[in-house]
Amino acid sequence: MSPVRAPYTDLGAVRALIADGFDEIVRTADDLDQFWIRSACGRLAAADAVLATVPGRRSGPVNVLITTVVTAGVAAGSAALARAAGGGLVVALVLAALLLAVAFQVTGLLRRREVAPVRPAAPKVPGPGLVEVPLALERARVRLVSMGLRRAGRANWRVPALRRALSGDPALARIAEADLLLCQAIDCLERYLDDLSKDWS
Amino acid sequence: MSRDDPFAGGVAPRLRRLDRGLAEAIRDAQCRDWTADRPDRVGFARLGQVRREVLTAAARYRVAPRVTDGPTVLAVAAAGLLVALPLLLLVPDPARPLPLAGIAVAAVWAAxxxxxxxxxxxxxxxxxxxxxxxxxxxPFLYAVTRRTIESCAASARADRSYRRRGAAADLEYALDWLSAAQDELPRLR
Known part of the structure; x- marks a missing residue:
């Protein structure tokens, strides 16, 4: 991977822009239960939740450290247990494998960290109706893409390398997933506005 | 029986294969959009919706999403074979707690x-x-995807269990999104 690290202030800025756009939708939409609007809100909330779980700068070393400590503890403990029970190396290995699987399930190292999506509270009075896709969402997407490209590094800006980088780097994969959800939300809103314009004509 | 035969195998492996192909196409299109090689943010978003519906249908068949990728599996296997096994054979009496812990940590770091x-x-x-x-x-991607989804939906509709019959509805949504992705009809501006 490139030495360029994603600046995590950017992440906060993108999340703030998404929150702005979300807020604008909730304030101006006349019917939040309309299919396209509801879909867009769901995608936006999901995108925000994905961005909340982008692994930070220190999460890699911390993960290695936790895995090391847990592995050492479990291996030593299972060896001691097998010795006390009078078993040999095979018993110790089987015990260690079982305990490791349980320990990693409990500590959640093998699971994906999930954050429940949150939505802003709907206002009492319905708004005047959506007339355009909130500009904040488009700006959020631009910043998100530039953040991802910076994270991937200049050497990987050709398509085959970028594809590999997206699947190889967990942080970049999360950014791509959030970008996909954001694009889906914008697309849903555009389809809603398109339906509206057809009704009026 | 060829790999591209939409009627090959049960519904669950067909859905899994479909999901893999769609994920690849989406990722590729997203990369092309990011690098402005083929700027189009609508097409891959709609294919993403197709994939989402297909995943919902697959979840009704209890198809678990993959938690590991190729390099991880390969690295774990290589570390086990190249580091843990020789150390277990070379170290005298490896069943003592401290040597076993050392070997395990070495294998993890190697992985x-x-x-x-x-x-x-x-x-x-x-x-x-x-x-x-x-x-x-x-265009062949859309044709194959549509045929696979249709045949999966037909099998799901004829299924005995309620839960799996619900997959047919999800797959119909997937078909809607697929035609929207192919035609890109309602686009603003």
Whole structure:
């Protein structure tokens, strides 16, 4: 991977822009239960939740450290247990494998960290109706893409390398997933506005 | 029985294969959009909706999403074979607590190192790879996807269990999104 690290202030800025756009939708939409609007809100909330779980700068070393400590503890403990029970190396290995699987399930190292999506509270009075896709969402997407490209590094800006980088780097994969959800939300809103314009004509 | 036969195998493996192909096409189109090689943020978003519905249908068949990727599996296998096994054979009496802990930690670090190396190697090799045409532009992708989804929906509709019959509705949504992705009809501006 490139030495360029994603600046995590950017992440906060993108999340703030998404929150702005979300807020604008909730304030101006006349019917939040309309299919396209509801879909867009769901995608936006999901995108925000994905961005909340982008692994930070220190999460890699911390993960290695936790895995090391847990592995050492479990291996030593299972060896001691097998010795006390009078078993040999095979018993110790089987015990260690079982305990490791349980320990990693409990500590959640093998699971994906999930954050429940949150939505802003709907206002009492319905708004005047959506007339355009909130500009904040488009700006959020631009910043998100530039953040991802910076994270991937200049050497990987050709398509085959970028594809590999997206699947190889967990942080970049999360950014791509959030970008996909954001694009889906914008697309849903555009389809809603398109339906509206057809009704009026 | 060829690999592309939409009627090959049960519904669950067909859905899994479909999901893999769609994920590849989406990722490729997204990369092309990011690098402005083929700027289109609508097409891959709609294919993403197709994939989402297909995943919902697959969840009704209890198809679990994959938790590991290729380099991880390869790195763990290599670390086990190249580091843990020789150490277990070479160290005298490895069943004592301290040596066993040491061997386990060495294997874990080796697995991390091999995985990082593999990923870097794959990216480095891809830097000089020739660019292939985008799968999202391939009309055959849409035809195959549509046929697979239709045949899966037909099997799901005839299923005995309620839960799996619900997959047919999800797959119909997937078909809607697929035609929206192919035609890109309602686009603003």
């Amino acid at each position: 991390y190192a091999i995985r990082a190396g593999l990923r870097r190697l794959r990216i480095r090799r891809a830097r000089h790879a020739a660019d292939t045409p985008a799968p999202i532009d391939d």
